[in-house]
Amino acid sequence: MFKNMAFLLVDPYNDFLSEGGKLWPLTQKTVVNVNLVAQLKTLLEESRKHDVQVIFVPHKQSTSADYLNWKYLSPTQQGSKKYMLFEKGSWGGEFHNELVPIQGDIVAQNHWGGSGFAGTDLDLILRMRHIDHLVIAGMRANTCIDTTARYAVELGYHVTLISDAVAGFNNEEIDATVRINFPSYGHAVTTVAEFVATLSMGSK
Numbered sequence: 001m002f003k004n005m006a007f008l009l010v011d012p013y014n015d016f017l018s019e020g021g022k023l024w025p026l027t028q029k030t031v032v033n034v035n036l037v038a039q040l041k042t043l044l045e046e047s048r049k050h051d052v053q054v055i056f057v058p059h060k061q062s063t064s065a066d067y068l069n070w071k072y073l074s075p076t077q078q079g080s081k082k083y084m085l086f087e088k089g090s091w092g093g094e095f096h097n098e099l100v101p102i103q104g105d106i107v108a109q110n111h112w113g114g115s116g117f118a119g120t121d122l123d124l125i126l127r128m129r130h131i132d133h134l135v136i137a138g139m140r141a142n143t144c145i146d147t148t149a150r151y152a153v154e155l156g157y158h159v160t161l162i163s164d165a166v167a168g169f170n171n172e173e174i175d176a177t178v179r180i181n182f183p184s185y186g187h188a189v190t191t192v193a194e195f196v197a198t199l200s201m202g203s204k
Contacts, residue, residue, distance in 0.1 A: 002202060006131045007047040009040060010057045010116060010138030010145055012099040015085055015092035016167075017139070022083055022092050027139070030167040030174060036139075039165040039192045041098050043137055050199040053131060054105040056095070057116035057138070057148065061088035074113060076143060114147030123155060133158045135195065137165035142173040146181055153185050160188040162195060 015021040017037055019028075031037070047054050060066065060080070067073060067081045079085060086093040101107055109120040116122050126134070134157050136149050145166050152159045163178045178189060190198075 002050055002052045002199065004131055005133040005135065006053040006055050006126060006129075007043055008055050008057050008116065008122075008134055008136045008138075008148065009044065009099065010136065010148060011059045011086075011140070012040060012056070012095045012138055013059070013086050013092065014094055014096055017096045017099075020091075022085055026169040027167060030169070030171060033171075034164050034167055036165065036167045037096060037098055039162075040137060042192055042196065043135075043162065043165060044099065046196045046199055047135075048102070048104065050202070052135070052199070053129060054101070055122070055125065056101055056105065056107045057122060057144075058095075058107065058110050059086055059144065060110040060112045061086045061093045063088050076113065111144070111148075114143045115151040116144065116148040117151040117155065126157070132156070133160070135160045135162060137162040139167060140173070141166040141168040141177040142181075143168075146177045149182060149186055153187075158188075159186045160190055160195075161186060162192055163189050164191050 015023050016027050017031055044054060062080045062084045067077055106125055108122040108125060111120050134152050136145060149159050149161060161178060161182050166174060168174050182189060
């Protein structure tokens with residue numbers, strides 16, 4: 001029943017989700033408040049259990065030469081250049097140890113900006129598997145989550161956000177995405193518990 005569905009896990013990097021990560025001082029409050037790692041782990045486990053395709057949607061892992069001679073750097077890119085966020089080969093640029101791909105999962109090409117689709121193979125991965133329903137969670141609510149979800153809707157996908165499995169630098173960012181922005185363009189907002197219940201009901 002769920003062969004046309006994928007769970008997109010966006011940017012589960014240590015720099016975001018782990019103490020000692022470069023962005024942890026900014027993300028800690030919201031990540032802890034929603035128990036994000038445990039929530040994402042539940043989504044991974046339940047998706048795999050019910051044959052929902054798991055796809056990791058990672059941001060570009062920074063190197064020192066990435067943005068040389070770029071004409072227009074966005075604030076996100078400027079931050080990556082200055083602080084070497086998700087630095088390639090570093091602990092911060094690795095996925096959290098409880099949120100790693102296993103056999104059967106797919107890791108899409110790295111995205112440079114906010115959208116997991118722009119300049120990557122994500123759309124091809126989905127269309128070649130006849131997937132048209134996307135469930136999105138991870139980091140960061142008002143940047144990569146919001147942008148990836150918007151892009152997906154523009155491409156014709158049915159998109160669901162998991163409201164208690166996203167975090168950011170503050171609660172206002174989460175509210176702006178989940179409660180204000182997304183309902184104006186997306187299809188459904190649900191919680192981890194509600195999504196898991198839907199999977200369980202669908203498999204009976």
